[in-house]
Amino acid sequence: MSAPDVRSLYDEIQAVRTRYPEGTRSAVLPALRLAQERYGWLSREAIEEVAEALELTPAYCYSVASFYDMFHLEPVGRHTIEVCTNVCCALVNAQAVLSAFVRELGIQPGETTPDGEVTLRAVECLGGCSTPTIVAVDHRYRQSVAPEDVPAIVEELRNG
Amino acid sequence: MAETPTLVLAGAEEAPLRSLAAYREAGGYLQLERARAMTPQAVTQELIDSNLRGRGGAFFPTGRKASFIPSPDKVARPIYVAVNADESEPGTFKDREIMLRVPHRLIEGCLIAAHAVQSKRVYIYIRGEYLAEYESVQAALDEAREAGILGDVEIVIHRGAGAYICGEETALLESLEGKRGQPRSKPPFPAISGVYSSPTLINNVETITTMPKVLELGGEEYAKLGAPPDSTGTRIFCLSGNVARPGAYELPHGVTVRHLIEEIGGGVPGGRTLKAVMMGGSSFPVMTPEDLDTPLDATSLGRKGYFIGSGVVTVIDDRACMVQFALRAGQFYMHESCGKCTPCRVGTRWLVQLLRAIERGEASERDLELVLDVCDRMIGKCLCVLGDSDAMIVASCVTKFRDEFRAHVEHGGCPFGHDSQLDGLYAPVDQHAHAPAAEAEALV
Ligand SMILES: Cc1cc2nc3c(=O)[nH]c(=O)nc-3n(C[C@H](O)[C@H](O)[C@H](O)COP(=O)(O)O)c2cc1C
Ligand code: SF4
Numbered sequence: 001m002s003a004p005d006v007r008s009l010y011d012e013i014q015a016v017r018t019r020y021p022e023g024t025r026s027a028v029l030p031a032l033r034l035a036q037e038r039y040g041w042l043s044r045e046a047i048e049e050v051a052e053a054l055e056l057t058p059a060y061c062y063s064v065a066s067f068y069d070m071f072h073l074e075p076v077g078r079h080t081i082e083v084c085t086n087v088c089c090a091l092v093n094a095q096a097v098l099s100a101f102v103r104e105l106g107i108q109p110g111e112t113t114p115d116g117e118v119t120l121r122a123v124e125c126l127g128g129c130s131t132p133t134i135v136a137v138d139h140r141y142r143q144s145v146a147p148e149d150v151p152a153i154v155e156e157l158r159n160g
Numbered sequence: 161m162a163e164t165p166t167l168v169l170a171g172a173e174e175a176p177l178r179s180l181a182a183y184r185e186a187g188g189y190l191q192l193e194r195a196r197a198m199t200p201q202a203v204t205q206e207l208i209d210s211n212l213r214g215r216g217g218a219f220f221p222t223g224r225k226a227s228f229i230p231s232p233d234k235v236a237r238p239i240y241v242a243v244n245a246d247e248s249e250p251g252t253f254k255d256r257e258i259m260l261r262v263p264h265r266l267i268e269g270c271l272i273a274a275h276a277v278q279s280k281r282v283y284i285y286i287r288g289e290y291l292a293e294y295e296s297v298q299a300a301l302d303e304a305r306e307a308g309i310l311g312d313v314e315i316v317i318h319r320g321a322g323a324y325i326c327g328e329e330t331a332l333l334e335s336l337e338g339k340r341g342q343p344r345s346k347p348p349f350p351a352i353s354g355v356y357s358s359p360t361l362i363n364n365v366e367t368i369t370t371m372p373k374v375l376e377l378g379g380e381e382y383a384k385l386g387a388p389p390d391s392t393g394t395r396i397f398c399l400s401g402n403v404a405r406p407g408a409y410e411l412p413h414g415v416t417v418r419h420l421i422e423e424i425g426g427g428v429p430g431g432r433t434l435k436a437v438m439m440g441g442s443s444f445p446v447m448t449p450e451d452l453d454t455p456l457d458a459t460s461l462g463r464k465g466y467f468i469g470s471g472v473v474t475v476i477d478d479r480a481c482m483v484q485f486a487l488r489a490g491q492f493y494m495h496e497s498c499g500k501c502t503p504c505r506v507g508t509r510w511l512v513q514l515l516r517a518i519e520r521g522e523a524s525e526r527d528l529e530l531v532l533d534v535c536d537r538m539i540g541k542c543l544c545v546l547g548d549s550d551a552m553i554v555a556s557c558v559t560k561f562r563d564e565f566r567a568h569v570e571h572g573g574c575p576f577g578h579d580s581q582l583d584g585l586y587a588p589v590d591q592h593a594h595a596p597a598a599e600a601e602a603l604v
Contacts, residue, residue: 019316024356025338029321033288067340067498069322069588070288085587086250087442087488088400088474095585110591122588124324124492125250126289129400129474130407139291 009038013053027054028064032071041072069123077112077119079157081105082136085122088129093146097133098122100150118157164385164412167373167394168366172261178296180303183264189309191372195272196311200231203276207371209379211392215254216244216327216364217441217470219458223379228351229277229359237358239279242336242350243270245286245293245365246320246327249441250492251472254396255365257408259286259293262369263300267315269368272375274313277361281314285332288320324496328544329362331498342498343544364470366396387414391457395471401438402477404429411456413468418452420473432477436560440469442489443549445556446476481574482564484582486557487515491587493550504547507538511554512589518565521573528565531558 007015013031020026031054035046042050042065044058051058065071083089083098098109101120105113109122128134131143137153145153171177171186183189195203208223229239243266247255258266270282286294294317301315318336325331326341333355335341354360370393374382383392391413397420400406404426411420417437421427428434437447444467447454454460458468476485494508514531517523535551535558542548558565567575574580 021356026318026336028338029335030319033319033321064338064340067323068288068320071321085585086492087438087485087582088251090488090582090585091401091474091476091480092581095581095583098586109586122586122591123289124495124588125248125252127247127253127256127287129251129253129398132400132406136289139289141292 009035009049010053013050017054025054025056028056028061029068032061032065036071040078041075043075075112075116077117079117079138079160080119080121080136081153081157082121082123082126083109084124084126084128084132084134084136086125088125089132089134092132094133096147097135097145097150100147101154104150104154118154164394166410167377168258168265168369168396169261169408169410170373176261177265178261178263178300180264180300180307183262187376188264189268191375192268192271192275192309195275195375200276200278203272203375206375206379207276210374210382211389212367212370212374212382213391213458214364215366215370215395215470217249217443217467219468222363222367225351225363226273226276226361228349229279229361230352232278235359237356238281239277240355240358240360241270241273241277241279241282242329242332242355242360242362243282243284243365243368244327244329244332244362245284245290245297246324246332247290247365247470248287248324248327249443249470249472250489251398251400251438251441251474252470253398253400254408254471256290256293257396258365258369259290259297263297264304265372266297266365266369267300267304267309269371270315271310271313272371273361273363273368277359279361280312282316283336283355284315284317285326285336286317286319287326288322294319323498324492325498325544325546328546331544332362333360340498342500343546345543370394386412387455387457387459390459391468395456395468397456397471397473399425399473399475401475402428402430402432402434402480403475413457414455414460416453416455417447417473420456421452421475425475428475428477430477432479434475435478435480436476436482436485438472438474438476438553440467441472442492442553443467443545444469445552446482446485446560448560479576479579479581481519481576481580481582482557482561483515483519483568483574484580484585486554487512487519488582488585488587489553489557490515490550491589493546495587495589495592497546497550501543501547503538504542504544504550507534507542507547508550510534511550515554518568519574521568521571523569525566525569528558528562528569531555 112119135145212222330344331341350360439447535555538551
């Protein structure tokens with residue numbers, strides 16, 4: 001983890017805006033990402049903050065956020081586990097890996113553990129097809145994950 | 161035929177070529193220097209002579225595309241280059257290898273492309289899930305900037321946020337403009353009106369990263385490699401699925417599918433046999449075993465109704481139920497349909513409903529015809545090819561594995577039972593309770 005950013009979200013967003021031509025809305029995606037990194041998910045308040053920093057309406061920012069799979073409009077756990085379930089991983093063992101996480105965490109895909117620690121998601125192809133099954137743990141890819149590896153991954157997150 | 165050298169991944173065969181010093185030692189950025197000493201037209205001419213074609217899926221001639229960009233004195237707006245690093249076609253992982261292993265070659269390619277179309281601003285649109293890849297390219301970019309290599313060109317990395325459709329070039333441009341990633345109708349094409357209504361050259365990561373090598377060899381020499389005249393040069397094939405040695409293999413166009421799977425990939429493991437190949441990506445018709453001797457070049461594949469796509473070769477062994485395979489592919493397109501046009505928005509959902517009913521044995525023989533009819537109403541009628549893609553793979557499964565589909569109807573269920581590795585597969589659409597066709601089911 002890097003040192004906590006002492007800049008406000010507003011200032012961070014202004015810095016991102018300079019990368020794009022003036023008068024364009026290109027900073028919306030990076031700004032939403034910054035807000036989500038800061039707050040964990042995009043609450044109504046977070047979206048309002050982004051909108052204000054970009055001089056756009058909250059409705060516009062919400063409409064953009066809701067289009068993209070990686071933006072969370074509901075609270076998520078402190079950690080995320082994303083299991084690729086597309087065909088290349090599925091042909092090898094993705095279903096067994098996903099089921100192992102379901103058993104180990106006691107939740108269904110799309111859910112968060114009651115203690116708010118871990119969100120489990122089934123996702124589409126992550127682009128790691130030569131080392132199935134790909135599991136993104138807090139957005140870092142783990143390669144060639146087998147069902148036997150699952151308890152250790154969950155343990156690691158619970159202790160981390 | 162002389163052995164074709166590794167080009168795009170040259171120097172990174174053993175270990176990644178990440179630092180500027182190491183890349184320079186391998187001859188890095190020399191072609192940029194040469195390009196900058198040439199006129200933009202001369203650089204474009206080299207690309208035309210090479211007959212390099214787009215590696216993103218559509219195989220469009222790269223030099224010709226660059227030549228469509230008007231020269232700066234003819235337009236009042238700035239000219240942009242957009243690099244498509246959205247890589248989300250199922251089975252594709254080559255751009256990721258490039259970004260992790262030869263990030264400086266990608267940057268060099270960006271700068272050569274910028275010179276060819278006289279652009280001062282490059283955007284690299286990278287899919288949001290790629291974190292290590294983003295860090296690798298960002299580090300290379302920072303190093304290059306510090307070393308003064310960028311000159312008066314600015315390169316900005318723009319991260320996506322999870323949407324397959326943003327790989328479609330006009331959806332990518334919309335997304336880059338801070339909008340929902342929904343495709344635009346064409347024309348106008350991006351070369352005339354792209355990002356911010358300005359002329360924009362848009363190319364795939366692999367296409368761009370090939371450019372330094374085209375200059376190094378010379379367009380005419382490059383054009384002799386691979387399977388000329390149409391499929392010149394090399395291609396990073398993405399071998400995956402039920403194969404002993406999956407991986408990203410850079411090979412000349414024209415090796416056969418069988419050679420890649422059996423010689424290079426070590427064949428199907430576990431004493432199983434090959435049932436089908438997902439050829440080009442999940443957006444294209446599946447290949448059946450009798451066509452394994454087809455050379456991997458666009459012309460030979462095209463003759464048999466296949467596409468080279470993004471270089472995907474995914475091996476499916478004999479355990480797999482092809483109804484389940486078609487269903488899972490269909491669920492992907494349903495999940496990723498942007499909803500802008502009706503044939504795709506409705507068609508992708510309808511196909512999933514029908515395929516699910518067939519898989520469960522709740523369909524009749526007539527429903528097989530209905531699937532093909534729905535596919536027919538999608539192909540050529542969608543705003544972008546996402547809808548067509550769904551229809552192409554699904555229709556190919558029904559047509560080529562008709563007996564398997566029929567067996568589901570006759571058995572009143574899947575004849576493979578739990579033997580199929582795709583049995584009971586959970587898909588992301590099942591997670592979205594608001595999706596009409598989603599029937600979320602508990603896994604255990
Ligand atoms: C639904 C859809 C998804 C696409 N995804 C990608 C992608 O992830 N990466 C890519 O380079 N091209 C993708 N393409 C192709 C692009 O529209 C475009 O043809 C390509 O970026 C042009 O670059 P090239 O000529 O270098 O291949 C996609 C097309 C469609 C219709
Ligand atoms: S074909 Fe599908 S993805 Fe493409 S524009 Fe239409 S609804 Fe959107």
